[in-house]
Amino acid sequence: MRCNWKIVIKSVIIFQFQFKVMPLNFAGISPVFQKIWKFYEVIMEKTNFIIIFMGDMGYGDMGCYGTKAIRTPVMDQIAANGVKFTDLYSASPICTPSRCGLLTGRYPQRVGLPRVLFPKDEEGLTDAEKTIADCLKEGDYKSACLGKWHLGCRPEHYPTRHGFDYYFGLLYSNDMNPLHLYENKEAIETEVDQAQLTRRYTDQAISFIQSTHQENTEQPFFIYIAHTMPHIPLYVEPEFRGRSNAGVYGDTIECIDYHLGRLMDTLDELRLTDDTLVIVTSDNGPWFEGSTGGLRSRKFDTYEGGMRMPCVAQYSRLILPGSVCTNPASQMDFLPTFLTLAGLDQPSNRVIDGLDILPLIKGKSMPERPLYYLQRY
Numbered sequence: 570m571r572c573n574w575k576i577v578i579k580s581v582i583i584f585q586f587q588f589k590v591m592p593l594n595f596a597g598i599s600p601v602f603q604k605i606w607k608f609y610e611v612i613m614e615k616t617n618f619i620i621i622f623m624g625d626m627g628y629g630d631m632g633c634y635g636t637k638a639i640r641t642p643v644m645d646q647i648a649a650n651g652v653k654f655t656d657l658y659s660a661s662p663i664c665t666p667s668r669c670g671l672l673t674g675r676y677p678q679r680v681g682l683p684r685v686l687f688p689k690d691e692e693g694l695t696d697a698e699k700t701i702a703d704c705l706k707e708g709d710y711k712s713a714c715l716g717k718w719h720l721g722c723r724p725e726h727y728p729t730r731h732g733f734d735y736y737f738g739l740l741y742s743n744d745m746n747p748l749h750l751y752e753n754k755e756a757i758e759t760e761v762d763q764a765q766l767t768r769r770y771t772d773q774a775i776s777f778i779q780s781t782h783q784e785n786t787e788q789p790f791f792i793y794i795a796h797t798m799p800h801i802p803l804y805v806e807p808e809f810r811g812r813s814n815a816g817v818y819g820d821t822i823e824c825i826d827y828h829l830g831r832l833m834d835t836l837d838e839l840r841l842t843d844d845t846l847v848i849v850t851s852d853n854g855p856w857f858e859g860s861t862g863g864l865r866s867r868k869f870d871t872y873e874g875g876m877r878m879p880c881v882a883q884y885s886r887l888i889l890p891g892s893v894c895t896n897p898a899s900q901m902d903f904l905p906t907f908l909t910l911a912g913l914d915q916p917s918n919r920v921i922d923g924l925d926i927l928p929l930i931k932g933k934s935m936p937e938r939p940l941y942y943l944q945r946y
Contacts, residue, residue: 615708615789615844615911616846616884616907617789617790617841617845617846618701618790618791618792618845618846618848619774619791619792619832619846620671620848620850620903621825621829621847621848621850622671622793622794623796623798623822623825623850624664624742624795624798624799624851625799625800625801625851625852625853625868626799626822626859626879627851627879628860628861628862628873628877628879629859629864629879630799630815630822630859630860631644631879631881633648633649633653633881634862634879636815638814638815638860639813639814639815639819640812641826642826643826643829644826644829644849645881647833647847647849647881647883648881649891650883650885651883651884651888651890651892652881652882652883652888652889652892652894652932653881653892654881654882654898655893655895656877656894656895656898657850657877657878657880657894657897657899657900658876658899659851659899660677661683661853661876661944662854662868662869662871662945663684663869664685664717664719664742664852664853665682665686665720666678666682666683666944667900668718668719668795668852670901670922671901671903672701672702672731672793672904673698673700673901673904674902674904674905674915674921674923675919675920675921675922675923676901676922676942678944679922680694680698681695685742686719686721686722687741687745688745690721692721693720693722693723693726694721694726694731695725695726696725698731699732699919700731700732700904701732701903701904701907702791702793703731703732704732704904704908704913705732705907705908705911705913708911708912708913709789710790710791711734711777711781711790711791712733712734712790712791712792712793713733713735713773713774713790714728714733714736714738715736715737715738715770715773715777715793715794715795716737716738716766716770716793716795716796716797717739717742717797717800718736718738718739718740719741722740722741724754727740727751727753729753733793735753735777736751736752736753737751737752737753738751738770738795738797739751739766739797742800743797743800744802748761763802763804764805764807765806766797766804767806767824768806768824770794770796770797770828771828771832774792774794774832775831775832777790777792778790778792778836778839779835782839782841791907795852798822799822799858801857801858803818803858804821805817805820809821809824809827815858815859818858818859829849843885843886844886845884846884846907846910847882847883848880848882849880849881849882850879850880850881850900851879852878853868853878854867854870854875854877854878855867855868861873869945870945871944871945876943878900880900884930887931888932889931892932894929896929896935897938897941898929899924899938900923901921902923902926905921905923905924906924906925906926906927906930909927910927924938
């Protein structure tokens with residue numbers, strides 16, 4: 570049974586006023602009431618969620634993580650406005666299982682997706698699993714999945730079977746064939762211009778936000794943008810080629826950063842910035858190009874360079890500007906944390922390996938998690 574925290578907190582507030590069970594200070598409001606009211610405001614104004622999930626971007630490939638070769642002013646500004654995680658880990662050092670962990674909050678081994686999927690594979694994310702989008706449906710959220718899916722390419726595995734109202738992207742990695750561009754359940758292009766994918770994913774995200782807001786200004790949303798780049802083969806819009814000092818790899822990241830800026834501008838224009846938690850991170854460590862920031866090894870390995878991810882997030886309602894979180898955290902933590910912010914319960918009929926890290930996001934401490942499980946590919 571779902572717990573409606575809005576009703577609970579509202580009842581507590583009414584109870585305080587009617588029965589005066591808490592002493593008021595000279596300002597007329599008790600400290601306890603102030604804390605209750607602050608959290609009440611957060612969940613009454615439903616949080617929107619946006620995850621920007623890069624493909625194969627290294628720990629050292631954002632400006633705020635030390636790179637001088639790649640300019641990422643928008644990502645750096647998100648860190649300045651919110652929090653930078655120094656020790657956030659993926660669920661796996663490779664594509665499919667890392668995405669599985671993020672979206673389900675569960676170790677991919679529990680889900681049965683511990684390896685990379687290929688176009689001829691029959692496996693995929695089954696209806697038995699619940700994604701972030703599935704869970705948020707209970708809170709009347711609208712959700713869009715844009716970009717690389719890589720959790721199965723059979724119709725029963727598509728994003729629209731897993732809580733997403735809209736899908737636009739590639740069903741697997743851009744180095745696999747046949748590479749078709751899908752919209753919802755249909756292949757709409759068989760010859761894909763990969764140089765335009767970053768722009769097109771962002772265009773769809775902006776359109777989804779605008780149309781959702783136009784239909785209902787109170788409608789909460791979740792957008793998951795899983796960028797194809799900088800996974801190889803590398804493609805970039807002509808105007809970004811040669812901009813970075815890290816080759817085409819760096820150019821693709823600068824391109825993503827630019828289009829992320831367009832997305833953030835849209836939130837500003839619609840006055841949704843304060844209501845939206847934006848997270849930028851990567852699925853696993855870099856492959857042939859990219860920087861691990863000095864961490865050992867790369868993609869495929871469970872050393873730090875394969876598992877520790879750059880991650881920045883902003884949400885002005887809860888996160889103090891310029892925060893740095895040095896506590897270990899996991900991308901599997903996103904699901905339970907989002908559900909707390911949405912006032913929803915976690916699924917009770919399965920093990921959720923992620924933790925609600927809202928205290929960490931707010932700059933507080935948490936008990937150490939009892940276990941991290943890592944599996945080399």
